[in-house]
Amino acid sequence: xxxxxxxxxxxxxxxxxxxxxxxxxxxxxxxxxxxxxxxxxxxxxxxxxxxxxxxxxxxxxxxxxxxxxxxxxxxxxxxxxxxxxxxxxxxxxxxxxxxxxxxxxxxxxxxxxxxxxxxxxxxxxxxxxxxxxxxxxxxxxxxxxxxxxxxxxxxxxxxxxxxxxxxxxxxxxxxxxxxxxxxxxxxxxxxxxxxxxxxxxxxxxxxxxxxxxxxxxxxxxxxxxxxxxxxxxxxxxxxxxxxxxxxxxxxxxxxxxxxxxxxxxxxxxxxxxxxxxxxxxxxxxxxxxxxxxxxxxxxxxxxxxxxxxxxxxxxxxxxxxxxxxxxxxxxxxxx
Amino acid sequence: xxxxxxxxxxxxxxxxxxxxxxxxxxxxxxxxxxxxxxxxxxxxxxxxxxxxxxxxxxxxxxxxxxxxxxxxxxxxxxxxxxxxxxxxxxxxxxxxxxxxxxxxxxxxxxxxxxxxxxxxxxxxxxxxxxxxxxxxxxxxxxxxxxxxxxxxxxxxxxxxxxxxxxxxxxxxxxxxxxxxxxxxxxxxxxxxxxxxxxxxxxxxxxxxxxxxxxxxxxxxxxxxxxxxxxxxxxxxxxxxxxxxxxxxxxxxxxxxxxxxxxxxxxxxxxxxxxxxxxxxxxxxxxxxxxxxxxxxxxxxxxxxxxxxxxxxxxxxxxxxxxxxxxx
Numbered sequence: 230x231x232x233x234x235x236x237x238x239x240x241x242x243x244x245x246x247x248x249x250x251x252x253x254x255x256x257x258x259x260x261x262x263x264x265x266x267x268x269x270x271x272x273x274x275x276x277x278x279x280x281x282x283x284x285x286x287x288x289x290x291x292x293x294x295x296x297x298x299x300x301x302x303x304x305x306x307x308x309x310x311x312x313x314x315x316x317x318x319x320x321x322x323x324x325x326x327x328x329x330x331x332x333x334x335x336x337x338x339x340x341x342x343x344x345x346x347x348x349x350x351x352x353x354x355x356x357x358x359x360x361x362x363x364x365x366x367x368x369x370x371x372x373x374x375x376x377x378x379x380x381x382x383x384x385x386x387x388x389x390x391x392x393x394x395x396x397x398x399x400x401x402x403x404x405x406x407x408x409x410x411x412x413x414x415x416x417x418x419x420x421x422x423x424x425x426x427x428x429x430x431x432x433x434x435x436x437x438x439x440x441x442x443x444x445x446x447x448x449x450x451x452x453x454x455x456x457x458x459x460x461x462x463x464x465x466x467x468x469x470x471x472x473x474x475x476x477x478x479x480x481x482x483x484x485x486x487x488x489x490x491x492x493x494x495x496x497x498x499x500x501x502x503x504x505x506x507x508x509x510x511x512x513x514x515x516x517x518x519x520x521x522x523x524x525x526x527x528x529x530x531x532x533x534x535x536x537x538x539x540x541x542x543x544x545x546x547x548x549x550x551x552x553x554x555x556x557x558x559x560x561x562x563x564x
Numbered sequence: 565x566x567x568x569x570x571x572x573x574x575x576x577x578x579x580x581x582x583x584x585x586x587x588x589x590x591x592x593x594x595x596x597x598x599x600x601x602x603x604x605x606x607x608x609x610x611x612x613x614x615x616x617x618x619x620x621x622x623x624x625x626x627x628x629x630x631x632x633x634x635x636x637x638x639x640x641x642x643x644x645x646x647x648x649x650x651x652x653x654x655x656x657x658x659x660x661x662x663x664x665x666x667x668x669x670x671x672x673x674x675x676x677x678x679x680x681x682x683x684x685x686x687x688x689x690x691x692x693x694x695x696x697x698x699x700x701x702x703x704x705x706x707x708x709x710x711x712x713x714x715x716x717x718x719x720x721x722x723x724x725x726x727x728x729x730x731x732x733x734x735x736x737x738x739x740x741x742x743x744x745x746x747x748x749x750x751x752x753x754x755x756x757x758x759x760x761x762x763x764x765x766x767x768x769x770x771x772x773x774x775x776x777x778x779x780x781x782x783x784x785x786x787x788x789x790x791x792x793x794x795x796x797x798x799x800x801x802x803x804x805x806x807x808x809x810x811x812x813x814x815x816x817x818x819x820x821x822x823x824x825x826x827x828x829x830x831x832x833x834x835x836x837x838x839x840x841x842x843x844x845x846x847x848x849x850x851x852x853x854x855x856x857x858x859x860x861x862x863x864x865x866x867x868x869x870x871x872x873x874x875x876x877x878x879x880x881x882x883x884x885x886x887x888x889x890x891x
Binding site: 252254287288290292293295297298299300301302303304305306307308309310311328329332333337338339340341342343344345346377378380400401402 | 626628657658659660661662663667669670671676677679680681684685686687688689690691692693694695696698699701705717718721722724725728729881882883884885886
């Protein structure tokens, strides 16, 4: 075990995968210079672990600013023998490539009757809460959950970042990863050996008996802090991090809610048709009888993200908001 | 004109062009009679451009098509039965009945699939060229697209990347001069082939795209160059579709009769037949070739008709490589 940052864990997973399989290549804007910290040991070419030195420009390659072309080319390369990891940096840039994601990456295997497989990983980071304005602050994973054929992961710990990314690279299907930038610096214990965390298995971050709190991506640390606060008042909160949104570990969520009888879902995406909406509907359909209180969703409002810190900070679920929701569903008086 | 192509190659060109013609004529009839669901977009009239391009490629070279793409796998050597079965929506179709006329793919001949979204398959072929280059395989990738798709931005993203990375790619513009009913010159500034210059790659135009050998020559030159590691080319081929944009569509106010007649008089099958006669091939032999192809098409239709429809459960397969419960 080593103590590693979330970002370091991603770098470790990429390096392991590239060392293990020559077909794994990294393409993306500014990947050669290690601008975002996942493709090398430092900002200097002489730093130990510099990917360009280790793997050469054939396997780690800067692209032009051409998102649609990059995504399509990676898809075509994946269909014919490579296993590309595409670094798309800001997740807002995925919109530029919607045609390729929706009409090629997601559909090709299906509409060609299984002739093609698509072993490609698209990495992107959600820079919300960092005053980057409406064009850089998106959390677009729910839009892609609505596209059959894509797998989607949203790790919230260094261990998960490494293990899920290795599994994603192994997958013969296209996987989109959404990383919350505020988790990048998060440190934790990560296994040194190559390991994989299977897609479709949720993580029970904390066990509890009174209420199920499903938290996604950057919401997980706030959810855990809120659970700590409720514990002080004698309320036992079970925190579940789905980790993979497609496939979604529905059994873990339903089993937990069937036991606790209460559900709060928290995520940084917009409210309408978000992951929280999907999970809430699923619980209402499957274990409605177990519910002792209405389900509560904590999300961003259906509003664009403003620039000013004083405006932006009110856009995402907060620790206090989660605490209030937990108090509400468990029948505690508001704090 | 090339003179060193053996007569056997010219005969194979004629055979493949005839296959496309007879296959699509039959498909058009079947659409009319309701025997093919949806519609089909025929490339009748464009056979020289299709076959000249495909035969300039090696068997294991890759290509992607567009919405007008039955001809491309046929040109690359696909058997007709599974293609026809796909058009009818049968389990034995190349895509198991999932794709239909608009999304044919036959990986066995390097056809990585056509695309119903104009221009969308161009980077897929470029990506296969990227893979070939990195994996050290001597394969070339060709992206077919029309004059309409020439105005899609993704073409330029792909050409730029192919150019800067010297990928073994060929961008093949089938300029049949109309994007559905819109004349190319009313929506396209300048010449398409000249746009290659902006990326520092060769751009050539085949003015007589009804001459299969002229197309073959241009694409062979591009393919040899690509295989030698010298990078991509843009080849624009001037051609014409004899039928409507799609079967069942009836609009007759955008192409005048004189123009249609002029192109009909330059039928690619007749053109090559003339050359073959010069080489001593008799009318009898040409008729026999046509009859053989007709029989092949009959057998393909029979195969399609006799094949079962897919089991309903097939609709829920092939989304992922492993079992995943849909969200």
